[in-house]
Amino acid sequence: MIAQLVKSAADQGVYLYAKEGALHFDLTVAEFPAALKQDIIANKAEIIAFLSHAQSAGSESQGPQPGEYPDGCVLSYTQQRFWLLEQMQSGQSQYNMPVALNVEGALELTLVEKVLSTIVARHQILRTVYREQDDEVRQHVLQDSEFTLSFVDLSDSEGEQQQAQLSQCLLEEAQRPFDLTRQLSIRGQYLKLHGAGHAQQGVLLLTLHHIASDGWSMDVLINEFVTLYRAYSAQQVNPLPELALQYADFAVWQRDKMQGGEFEKQLTYWQQALEDAPLTHSLPTQHHRPEVKQTRGAHVTTSLPAYVAQQLELVARQAQLSPFMLMHAVLGVVISRHSNQSDIVIGTPVANRADEGLSPLIGCFVNTLALRLNTCHSTLAEYLDHVRQVHMNAQVNQDVPFEQLIDALNLPRTSSYTPLVQIMLTTNDKFTDGADESSLLNLPDLRLSPLQGSHPAIKFDMEIALNISDKHIETTWNYDVALFDAEFVEQLSEHFNNALISLADMTAQTRSTLPLNRLSILGDKLESYLIDGLNNNAADYPVDQCIHEVFEQQAMQTPEQIAVKFGSKQLTYRELNERANQLAHFLTREYQVTPDSFIGLCVERSLEMIIGTLAILKAGAAYVPLDPAYPRQRVTYMMENSGVKIILSTHFIIEQLDLTDYHSICIDGLGNAQVVQTFVDYPTYNPSELVKGLTSSNLAYAIYTSGSTGKPKGVLLEHKGIVNIAFNHRHYLKVDGQSKVLHFASMSFDAGTWEYVMALLSGATLVIADSVQRLSPESITQLLHSEAITHVLLPPAFLAMMEFRDDLALKALAVGGEACDQEVVEQWGGTYRMVNAYGPTEISICATWAELRPGQKVTIGKPLKNTSAFVLDSNQALLSPGVVGELYISGVGLARGYHQLPEQTAERFVSNPYFDGHNKCVTETLYKTGDLVRYLPDGELEYLGRIDQQVKIRGFRIEISEIEGLLSECLDVDAAVVTVATSATGAKHLVAYVQLSNQTAVNSASGHENINDSQAAIQRIKTELADRLPDYMVPGMFVPVSQWPLTSNGKIDKRALPEPDMTAVEGEYIAPETNSEKRLVIIWAQLLHLQESEISTSANFFALGGHSLLVSKLVRAVTSDPELQLQQIDMQDIFTAQSLAQLAQHIDLLRMQQLNAQAADSICDQDLVEDGEI
Incomplete structure (x- = not known):
């Protein structure tokens, strides 16, 4: 595009040059053309980079020189790539370049044939064939060649029938492969639609192979066609100037140039810029990627109006970007937010015609630049600066052929996708290039116009073509239908346009300070739905009450209801409340406990475990559960880190853990029928009047979870979040006074708190499983049955080991703590109501839940009441439904953070960019869960794993x-x-x-x-x-x-x-065993210049240093080896085989098929002889 703009300026009398980093010009016309001036200003940065590079390169070496090549000449790097692709995908047509023109008027076909014959004679590349000789491929120009225009008459049919026939003809012609070893690289066909009785009309279809053409070449072709047709129809001679160079001159020059120091410098730049770049994009595909890249494409086209186009040109100018740079920046953001990947590689073509003598040539000069963007920038302005620098660097280093870069990077080869770049972005690539089509294509008594809807096969996964002008911005999304559905591509297109409109409507001041994650791509309606629509679940609950206060109210309502049961022991709500009150009075009087102070609870599973928990809360403190089954060192760390001075425990544990340095309070026997002597004199009434300053915003407990540093970290939870959970239990799980809740989890896990508040804050009975029972699936199953448990929370892995029974009293079977397999749901979900309870400790146990049913996808559902969920990318930008991102949670249950870990707290508890105060469920702080999820169409969340389960191999x-x-x-x-x-x-x-x-x-x-x-x-x-x-x-x-x-x-x-x-899997040396393996080791050693002892049968050809040039040599070596006796093997087989052993197995299979075919032919011949036919 930039080379074309510089050339267009010269054609209009404006000669541009760069000097000391600034852009200068000389005029040979009276006035600087206004439209040209605007284009130059809009692309100033890229023009300077382009001209600086061209001038630098020009000073180092002279340009291509004309030459004669009677023995053929080397291929350019691009030709080499297309030749290799042809060998790999023989019979494919994805590199055909068809252009179809509607013709209105009497087109003289003999004149068309003469015009195209002139063009073929003029451009040697169109009559170049490719032949293998002396272990390399060389290009040869056919001296005697004729161009023939084929003719198809469709005028006998009309209407829809004719359109169907036309579409079929265009498709067949576009998909017909070229034989590059003997055919011209151009062919033409005229399809007659109307003749006598109608205004004459038809379609002229020209098809070129990409090895001989590119987008610029199509401009040249059409321009020369129009010029010659006008001249020949007026009986004039060929007016085109003689070409000073041919494509072969460029190929020779390019090979020589690549030997210089400038090339090594540029190659080093790209190796550093693309180090560890993602090998494939991470856009979600709607279909599994085929083993072999497919070529059938479809497209989605959208257009933005003039005011957006004009405003974006101004935006680009203010940001010192070209409009194309700006579009590329926006595309990077859109792809990033649809792939949850900040490392984005997008390819874009450059004309690669810096030398003036190459401008009028047809040929494939285009080079692909792999532009790598990082969307992890805090502000939009910083990101746009980054995009500008990426483009400037790419322009300066644009001479390295893409094919050479792929070999230098030693990327894995595969037939299923293109290396490094699978998404291409092009601009103004139509042959009219934004020019006035009426002046360009109007011929005497003829009108030619591009036929809409004619598209070549798809070469990449996705190809986005921009047509940018001051009248509109048209975007065509061409996509591989084997990977993507139209609905997904339409969404990408919509979000791309949304972002452009958002930029166009934004003030310069806003753009300069806008956080990048607030650049909207979703549109106001979808954004509002994701922030408020899916989080519209505010509900009243006693937000000002503490856990024990709700329990105390329940004890007043149902004092003689059984509250807790452990084996043969049990306590009513009255008894449990009184025992806890006595212990709480003891704590407040003897130790002056204050809100937010910590008291340790280190007891075995028992009634005392619940009494102690409630007593600590009633005293105004927060409990720190210490599991006596934990290693002593871990328990000691938790006590020291939390700073507990008081520990409720038992005689045995106090002696075992040596708690003499703490105020160890023995609570053995508190659950017995008679109160122990220590606490008998303390009051049984609620001690609330003694606890000063306690609110629901004070801490209820600290749970220690595994820490990334190797030491557990204490999560600080407040009363109001747990009370909210209890009221969710009541309303969603239907827990009431008739319910029985199993206490299965350790109190050192947040599930232990879930279980006791589920029961005791709803009037239900809590049944505690003992330490032996909870380790035995059989015992838990029996306990569920014998105690008629109605509500239980179990880890899915444990439930999977339990024997299914259909006679349990379960009304709610909740699973949580880890992902639930579909098999567990199929076994249990058909008989019982299954609920998937999801939530990290940091959000007060549970954040979302879902009903699980057989035959339906396992999800984690929707947020609880007074809780909100957001799916965000790595920049905390909102992601649309279906896109995988990280789950962030806010709400009343959010933890304060991690005890004495300010850095980790700041890392995981972040400011909420979507908080505006109007939604009670959306709080100022978000918890960063580290879990990967996506929204399903019904608004439920699907859990997909942990971010730390994303690995790079x-x-x-x-x-x-x-x-x-x-x-x-x-x-x-x-x-x-x-x-x-x-x-x-x-x-x-x-x-x-x-x-x-x-x-x-x-x-x-x-x-x-x-x-x-x-x-x-x-x-x-x-x-x-x-x-x-x-x-x-x-x-x-x-x-x-x-x-x-x-x-x-x-x-x-x-x-x-x-x-x-x-x-x-270590890759240790494995010696060859079969004959094919032994022969391949010898061949590989010769080609790769390695010792045979260095080549294991588990080795990969490319990992050992093989590259695209060696593939064809490997094929020839295999098919010419007298011991392998193989007539043919495809290049694609080399790329598909992951190891020498796999390739050897495939060769053995091919040889067997070859022998079977020869045997069948021999039998057939024998039959014919016996029948007397020969």
């Missing part, structure tokens, strides 16, 4: 939860966990732990047959995954497990999983 970003989800769908798998293991060499590998559906398959103790069954099952699983996942997402190692190790809270303990044997 061999440059690919991988979602472990996606692999786990697909594993769980395999028939041979009951459940699966995927982890990342690091080998001794530092390489990362995926390891899948699978619980096979046939348990005897993993019981190796019973015999080898079962081991073989297990191996067969794992092989089936690998095959199934390989059909649904790219190779880099298929775990390299599978470990069968008979039973999951569980944490004390019933979750799968990943740290206790068996260590994998890394030697299987």
Whole structure:
């Protein structure tokens, strides 16, 4: 685009040049054309970079020189790439470049043929063929070649029938492949639509192969066609000036130029700029990526009006950007927010015709620049500065051929997507280039116009074409239908336009300070729906009451109702309240407890556990649960970190943990029928009058959770959040005085608080499972039955191990703490009401919940009352439904933060950019959960895993939860966990732990047959995954497990999983065994200049240094090897094979097929001889 603008300026008498970083010009006309001046101002930065680079390059070496090449000449790097693609995808047409023109008037076909013959004779590249010789491909110009225009008569049909025939003809012609070894790289066809009796009308279709053409070339082609047709129709001679250069001159010059120091300097820049860049984009695809890249495309086109276009030109100028830079910046944001990825690589073509002599040539000069944007900038202004710098650097270093860059980066090769760049952005690439079409295409008695809707095959995953003018901004989104649906692309287009309109309507002052995450792409309606519509769940509840105050009210209402039961012991609400009051009075009188102070609670599971909890709250303090089953060192750290001075415990635990440095209060026997002597003299009434200054905003407890530093961190929770949970229990889970709630979890986990408040703040009975029962699925099942439990919360992994019974009294079976497998829902959800309770400790236990039903997707549902949820990207920008992002939560249950950890608190508890005070559920602070979710169409949230489950292996970003989800769908798998293991060499590998559906398959103790069954099952699983996942997402190692190790809270303990044997994936040397493997080792060693002993059969050709040039040599070496005896192998097979062993297996298969075909032919020939036919 910039080269075209500089050339257009020269054509209009304005000669531009750069000097000391500034733009200067000389005029050969009287006045600077106004429209040209505006274009130059809008693209000033890019023009300076382009001219500076061209002048620098020009000073280092001279440009292309004309030459003669009787023996053919080398290919340019772009030609080399297209030749390689042709060999890989023989018979494909995605690199055809068709242009269809509506013709109104009598087109003289003989004249058209003469015009196109002149153009073919004029541009040698159009009559160039490609031949392999001496281990390389060279281009040869055909001296005697004829151009023939084909003719199709559709005038006998009319209306829809004719349109259908026309569309079919255009499609067939556009998809007809070229034979680059013998055919011209251009062909033409005229389709006659109307003749006599109608105004003559038809369609002229010209198709070129990309190896001989690019967008600029199409301009040249059409311009020369019009010029020659006008001249020939007026009986004039060819008016076009003779070409000083041919494309082959450029190819030779480019190869020579790439040997210089300037090239090495530029290559170094790109290697650094693209280091560790994502290998593929992260846009969600609606279909699994095929193993081989498909070419069928579709498109979505939108347009913005003149006022937006004109305003955006002003915005770009104020930001010192070209309009294209601005559009690129906005596209980067849109893609980032739809992929939850801040590292965005988008390709864009550059003309690569800096030398003046290349401008009039047809040929593929275009080079692809991989522009890498980082959307992690705090403000829009900073981001636009970053975009400008990316473009300036790219312009200065634009000479490195994309093909050379791919080889230098040594990127993995695959046939399923294009390397490095899968999204392309182009601008004004139509052959009219915004010019007045009527003046360009009008011929004597003829009118030519582009045929709308004629599109070439899709070369990339997505190609966005911009047509920018002061009249409109037209955007065409071409997309691969094998990956994307129209609805998704329409959404991208809408959000792109929304962002452009938002920028156009924004004041300069706003743009200069706007946080980047507040650049709206969703539009006001959708943004309002995500902020308020999905979080419209404010509800009244006793926000000013503390946990114990609600309990005390319940004790007054139902004093003789059984409150808590443990084994054969039980207490009524009155008894429980009185025992807790006596202990609370003791604490307030003896230790002057104050609000927000901590008291430790270290007791076994018992009635005393609940009495102690309530007593601490009644005394105005916050409890710190200390599980006596924890390692002593961990308990000691929690006591020291929290600063507790008082600990409620038992004689045994006090002695065991040596709590002599603390005020250790023994509460043994508080749950007995008779109150223990220590507390018998203390009042049984509520001590509220003794507790001064306590409100629902004071702390209720501190729960210690695993910390990233290796030490647990204390989460500080207030009363009002827990009271809110209890009232949600009442209304959503229907907990009442007839309910029985199982206390399963340790009090050291927030689920322990969930369970006791569910019961005691709703008038239900709390049944405590003892320490032995809670470790046994069979015992818990029996307890649910014998106690007629109505409400229970269990970890899904524990529930999966329980034997199903259909005679339980359950009214609500809640699961939480970890993701729930579909199999668990299928087993239990058909009989009982299942609820998925999701929530981190930091949001007062539970933030969202969902009904789980068999046959329906497992979700985490919608926020609880007085709670709000937001799905945001890494910049905290709102994401639209369907887009994966991080879940942020706000509401009354939000924790204060982490005890004595201000940095971690600031990292996870962040300011809410969407708080405006009008929605009671949306608080000023958000909790950053680290969980990946997305909104489903019905507004429910789907949990997809942890952000820390996003791993990068061999440059690919991988979602472990996606692999786990697909594993769980395999028939041979009951459940699966995927982890990342690091080998001794530092390489990362995926390891899948699978619980096979046939348990005897993993019981190796019973015999080898079962081991073989297990191996067969794992092989089936690998095959199934390989059909649904790219190779880099298929775990390299599978470990069968008979039973999951569980944490004390019933979750799968990943740290206790068996260590994998890394030697299987370590890449150690594996010697060749079969003849094909041995021959390939020899061939690879010769091509890669390696010792045969360095090449393992597990090695990858490209990982060892192979590149695109060597692929064709490898193919020739394989097919010419006398021992392999293989007649043909496709280049694509080289890219598909992940190892030497796989390639050898494929060669053996091809050879078998070859022998079978030869045998069949021999039998057929013999039959013919016997029948006397020969």
